Structures are given as C-alpha cells and as structure tokens.
Amino acid sequence: MHRDEGDVGPDxxxxxxxxxxxxxxxxxxxxxxxxxxxxxxxSITESKRFYTQALIGKPALSLPLMTSRVCGTCxxxxxTCCAAAVESAVGYRPSDQTRLLRELSxxxxxxxxxxxxxxxxxxxxxxxxxxxxxxxxxxNEIIKKAFEVKGxxxxxSKVVGGRAIHxxxxxxxKFSHVPERDAVRKLIGELKGARQHALEFVDIFYNSTFRLExxxxxxxxxxxxxxxxxGSIVDSKGASIPEERYWDYVDKVVIPYSEATGYRFEGxxxxxxxLARMNLNRxxxxxxxxxxxxxxxxxFPSKNIFHNNLAQAIEVVHCIDRSIxxxxxxxxxxxxxxxxxxxxxxxxxxxxxxxxxxxxMLSINxxxxxxxxxxxxxxxxxxxxxxxAIGQLVEQNVDLPKDRMVFEIEKLVRAYDPCMSCAxxxxxxxxx
Amino acid sequence: xxxxxxxxxxxxxTCSEDSTMVFIELMxxxxxxxxxxxxxxxxxxLKKDNHLNDIDVAFVEGAITNEKDADMLRxxxxxxxKLIAIGSCxxxxxxxxxxxxxxxxxxxxxxxLIKRFKQSDKVRAxxxxxxxxxxxxxxxxxxxxxxxxxxDCMKEFGVVDA
Numbered sequence: 055m056h057r058d059e060g061d062v063g064p065d066x067x068x069x070x071x072x073x074x075x076x077x078x079x080x081x082x083x084x085x086x087x088x089x090x091x092x093x094x095x096x097s098i099t100e101s102k103r104f105y106t107q108a109l110i111g112k113p114a115l116s117l118p119l120m121t122s123r124v125c126g127t128c129x130x131x132x133x134t135c136c137a138a139a140v141e142s143a144v145g146y147r148p149s150d151q152t153r154l155l156r157e158l159s160x161x162x163x164x165x166x167x168x169x170x171x172x173x174x175x176x177x178x179x180x181x182x183x184x185x186x187x188x189x190x191x192x193x194n195e196i197i198k199k200a201f202e203v204k205g206x207x208x209x210x211s212k213v214v215g216g217r218a219i220h221x222x223x224x225x226x227x228k229f230s231h232v233p234e235r236d237a238v239r240k241l242i243g244e245l246k247g248a249r250q251h252a253l254e255f256v257d258i259f260y261n262s263t264f265r266l267e268x269x270x271x272x273x274x275x276x277x278x279x280x281x282x283x284x285g286s287i288v289d290s291k292g293a294s295i296p297e298e299r300y301w302d303y304v305d306k307v308v309i310p311y312s313e314a315t316g317y318r319f320e321g322x323x324x325x326x327x328x329l330a331r332m333n334l335n336r337x338x339x340x341x342x343x344x345x346x347x348x349x350x351x352x353x354f355p356s357k358n359i360f361h362n363n364l365a366q367a368i369e370v371v372h373c374i375d376r377s378i379x380x381x382x383x384x385x386x387x388x389x390x391x392x393x394x395x396x397x398x399x400x401x402x403x404x405x406x407x408x409x410x411x412x413x414x415m416l417s418i419n420x421x422x423x424x425x426x427x428x429x430x431x432x433x434x435x436x437x438x439x440x441x442x443a444i445g446q447l448v449e450q451n452v453d454l455p456k457d458r459m460v461f462e463i464e465k466l467v468r469a470y471d472p473c474m475s476c477a478x479x480x481x482x483x484x485x486x
Numbered sequence: 487x488x489x490x491x492x493x494x495x496x497x498x499x500t501c502s503e504d505s506t507m508v509f510i511e512l513m514x515x516x517x518x519x520x521x522x523x524x525x526x527x528x529x530x531x532l533k534k535d536n537h538l539n540d541i542d543v544a545f546v547e548g549a550i551t552n553e554k555d556a557d558m559l560r561x562x563x564x565x566x567x568k569l570i571a572i573g574s575c576x577x578x579x580x581x582x583x584x585x586x587x588x589x590x591x592x593x594x595x596x597x598x599l600i601k602r603f604k605q606s607d608k609v610r611a612x613x614x615x616x617x618x619x620x621x622x623x624x625x626x627x628x629x630x631x632x633x634x635x636x637x638d639c640m641k642e643f644g645v646v647d648a
Contacts, residue, residue, distance in 0.1 A: 103584065104585045204514055
C-alpha cells in the first residue's frame with residue numbers, strides 16, 4: 055500500500071514526497087533545529103523534457119504547436135505567447151480579430167484553469183475534506199456549481215480555439231476557424247449562468263481565514279483592460295519596463311536539487327500570478343465585475359499568499375464578464391490575413407498565464423528555423439519565494455503536530471498554484 | 487451488481503498532464519455518474535488518501551524517464567488487474583521522449599542534467615516497461631475513446647450491464 059503522506063522524523067526532519075492536488079510532481083524536505091528552520095528544499099521532481107533544447111532548428115511557424123505541449127493545463131498560454139514571439143521576431147502584426155480571439159481564448163483558459171485549482175484543489179481544504187469526491191449530499195449543490203463554471207470556461211476555449219487543451223485553430227498570425235454564431239449564442243447563455251456561481255465562490259474565498267503574510271515583491275504585466283496581454287512589466291517597488299527588456303531584470307538561479315531553475319527579479323525574491331495582478335492592476339477589472347466585487351476589493355493590496363485564491367476567484371468573474379461583453383459586441387468573420395513571412399530576427403512574447411507572467415524569447419536564423427530560445431514560466435519565478443514562505447510557515451507554527459504541519463504546508467503550496475510540468479522544461483541559455 | 491464500483495487508479499509520469507486535464511474536464515459532465523460507479527483508489531491530482539492496491543484498472547499517463555518511475559510503474563502493474571496507457575507520451579513516448587533523437591552535440595549538452603537527476607539513457611513508452619492491456623492515444627487523449635474504454639472496463643468488471 056502506498057499513501058501520499060508526509061513522513062515526519064523525530065529529529066525535526068519533514069519529508070513530503072508527492073505533494074497532492076497540484077499540477078505535476080513536487081516534493082519538500084525541511085530540517086528544523088532548535089525551533090528554527092535550517093533549510094527548506096522544494097524540489098520540482100517532474101522530469102525535464104528539454105523543450106528549449108528541442109526547439110533549436112525547428113521551423114518557426116510550427117513552433118507554437120510544439121511548445122504548447124510544455125503544459126497541459128496552460129497550453130493556450132504557451133501557444134499564444136510563442137506565436138506572439140514569432141510574430142515579434144518577423145515584425146508581423148496580427149489582425150484585430152485575431153487579437154480578439156486570442157483574448158477570448160485566454161479568458162476561457164483562465165476560467166477553466168482557475169476553476170480547477172480553486173474548486174478541485176483548494177475548496178476541499180476549506181470544507182475539511184480530502185477531495186471533492188468526498189463531499190456529501192448536502193454539499194452536492196456547490197460541487198455542481200463549481201463544475202458549471204469550469205465547464206463554461208472549457209466550452210469557451212472549445213468554441214474559440216477548437217479544443218480546451220492544445221487548441222487547434224490558433225496559429226502564428228491567425229485563427230484557422232472563427233466561432234460559429236449558434237455556438238456563440240449558446241456559449242453566452244452558459245457564461246451568464248455560470249456568473250452567479252462564480253460570485254458565490256468569491257464570497258467563499260473572501261471569508262476563508264487561511265493566512266500567511268509575506269513581504270515579497272510582486273511582478274505582473276500592467277494592462278489597460280486586465281486582458282492578460284500587452285502593456286508593460288511592473289513591480290510593487292515601482293519598476294516599469296517594456297517586455298523586450300524583461301530578461302535584463304531577472305537573474306537565473308540554479309537550484310541543484312530541483313529539476314526547475316529559479317529566478318530573482320532585480321536580485322529579489324518575487325511572486326507572479328493572480329495576487330500580483332490584483333495588487334498591481336486591480337483598477338482595470340471590468341466595470342460590470344467591479345460593480346459586484348467592490349466589497350471584496352478591500353482585501354487588496356495584500357501580502358496574504360492565500361489571497362491568491364481570492365484574486366483568482368475574482369478573475370474568474372472578470373473573465374466571464376469580459377467574454378460576454380466581447381462575444382455580444384463582435385461579429386466574427388472569415389478573413390484573409392496577410393501571410394506571415396518568416397525571416398531572420400529576434401522577438402519577445404509575454405502574457406499573463408493563469409499562474410503568472412510567461413516569457414518567450416526566440417531567435418530565427420536565415421534558414422527560417424529557430425536558432426535558440428528562452429522560456430521563463432511562472433512557477434520558476436515563484437519557486438524561491440514559495441520555498442521561503444514554507445520556511446516562514448513552519449517557524450510560525452513550530453508547535454503544530456507534524457501531521458497538521460504537513461497539511462498546512464500542502465495548503466500553502468496549493469495557494470501558489472504551482473505548475474510543475476511547466477517548470478521542468480529545460481532552459482538553455484545562449485548568450486549573444 | 488447494485489452498488490458495485492470500478493476500482494481505478496489515475497497515474498501520471500513525465501508529460502504535460504494534458505490527458506489529466508481532459509479527465510478533469512470530463513468530470514464537468516460525468517461527475518455524478520463516476521461517483522456512483524467508480525472508486526478512485528489512487529488519484530494524486532484529486533486526493534491525498536491514496537492506495538496502491540486492489541485496483542481494477544490503472545490509467546497511466548506520461549513516459550518513463552528514470553528507474554524510480556519504472557519501479558513505480560511496475561508496482562502499479564502488480565497491483566492492477568488491467569493497465570491502460572493514456573495519451574501520446576504513454577503510448578509512444580513522444581513528445582516527452584524527444585531527447586532520444588537529439589544529435590550527439592545536443593545530447594552532450596544535456597548529459598550533466600541526465601546524470602544529476604538520474605534520468606535513464608532513453609525515455610520509454612509505458613509498454614517498454616510493463617505489459618499494457620489497452621491504449622487511449624492522442625495529445626491529449628481522445629475524449630470519446632477514453633469514455634468508450636472506461637465503459638468497456640465497467641462492463642468487463644461487472645459494474646454495468648451494457
């Protein structure tokens with residue numbers, strides 16, 4: 055019999071192998087001496103798949119389909135960001151409709167991905183259950199609502215991108231298919247139905263008493279409409295930089311026991327994701343959402359890491375509202391896009407994935423193939439602060455029984471919503 | 487047959503976990519039915535209290551990149567009456583196995599990481615390590631094929647009539 059439980063030794067050593075209810079595989083080693091944490095080692099144990107090595111020499115036009123396979127749950131973010139980097143490298147500006155469809159496909163991903171994290175991974179912690187599978191009959195209604203919200207996000211991605219996981223319509227420079235009118239009409243109804251449920255979950259996460267305050271820098275894209283694309287990079291210390299220069303502001307940190315590389319921003323630990331976005335960009339939430347979540351916004355800016363869950367819950371409502379607005383006010387037509395001409399160059403793509411800022415830098419050679427590339431994913435950026443926050447939690451609660459401590463640590467890790475599959479691609483750096 | 491459940495395990499090795507995401511999305515429509523007909527013996531993505539024994543059907547996603555995972559897969563096989571490979575990485579190894587076809591220069595550049603993290607020389611599909619009873623191919627897995635396979639398993643283990 056195998057049970058995924060924390061293995062706690064009498065010498066103050068906590069070993070947690072196989073953290074549950076997260077995306078991918080991770081483990082944690084903690085050593086405590088004299089009530090102080092000697093070390094925390096957060097290991098991303100998902101085996102490297104060497105994507106940044108494998109992309110070298112690949113045709114630039116087909117690259118987004120390949121890199122979308124870095125991650126199942128946020129594949130749309132990888133595909134979109136990679137396509138944007140190719141377009142940036144060759145100086146191609148996609149049509150307004152293409153950018154609109156990208157925005158909608160990101161909203162679909164956010165709704166589905168946040169819903170999975172909040173309702174399947176975090177909600178059982180709030181209700182004192184191991185799993186949504188264990189909810190009793192009296193709690194069936196809330197589970198039904200959770201899956202309706204998640205399903206609406208899933209269907210939004212299907213209508214816009216062809217599939218929710220590894221969408222099939224999106225390409226460099228265009229969408230090969232536009233949403234059909236009947237499908238859009240049905241989808242708007244689903245989204246409107248999901249909206250009230252999504253608001254109820256905002257209330258649940260607002261009233262959650264889980265708390266761990268940490269002084270850390272927050273980094274995100276600052277956009278004019280909270281659309282997860284465009285704008286500039288900002289942090290809570292006042293930095294404001296264009297996306298092309300992001301690489302100059304981050305330091306790569308090799309973490310020998312983890313299959314993922316960590317990062318610092320201007321030499322500091324930092325956090326990306328919904329909490330960073332809500333702290334830095336919340337006044338750009340759409341007005342219809344703001345009208346209904348105003349009472350919850352007093353929580354921000356926040357240092358409470360568990361408010362990442364609240365921030366995601368609010369983003370679900372925002373994504374539903376923006377999607378309804380865009381779907382109701384736009385007609386989608388087949389269009390003849392200018393062909394993308396691949397030529398030598400370098401380009402950067404950046405966007406906000408569900409778990410935070412995603413960065414692609416690509417260099418295309420004379421053979422119209424990838425010379426080299428850099429990818430920085432959210433969980434890599436959060437890895438250092440997540441590790442330190444675990445140490446802080448343990449020191450603040452050192453008298454807790456060890457099984458309770460293990461539960462609290464898992465709960466905190468889940469609040470960061472790590473994605474181990476993303477984090478364990480291999481970053482190959484070639485300095486130019 | 488009343489009340490009988492199919493005892494399943496859902497396991498994931500090296501991959502993007504896209505089929506796990508499809509599995510979770512299928513719950514949007516099938517949760518009530520699955521709670522009635524399925525006992526989730528082991529599903530790390532959904533629960534902490536997992537049991538690696540007495541499994542009717544193990545659904546295994548991802549490719550095998552190291553001996554530790556190969557041993558775990560052998561344990562899953564030993565404790566499961568049936569084992570189904572789920573998704574492209576499990577069925578064929580790809581794309582998780584893309585390093586198998588790296589040229590000598592690229593292969594040389596990654597060797598220090600292969601050694602540091604004790605990865606095997608080659609990435610393997612599930613069938614290269616254990617006996618596999620069925621496949622649900624696709625990247626991610628094809629929803630309809632998975633649902634049909636699941637239904638066939640329910641029939642085989644006497645959970646449903648037809």
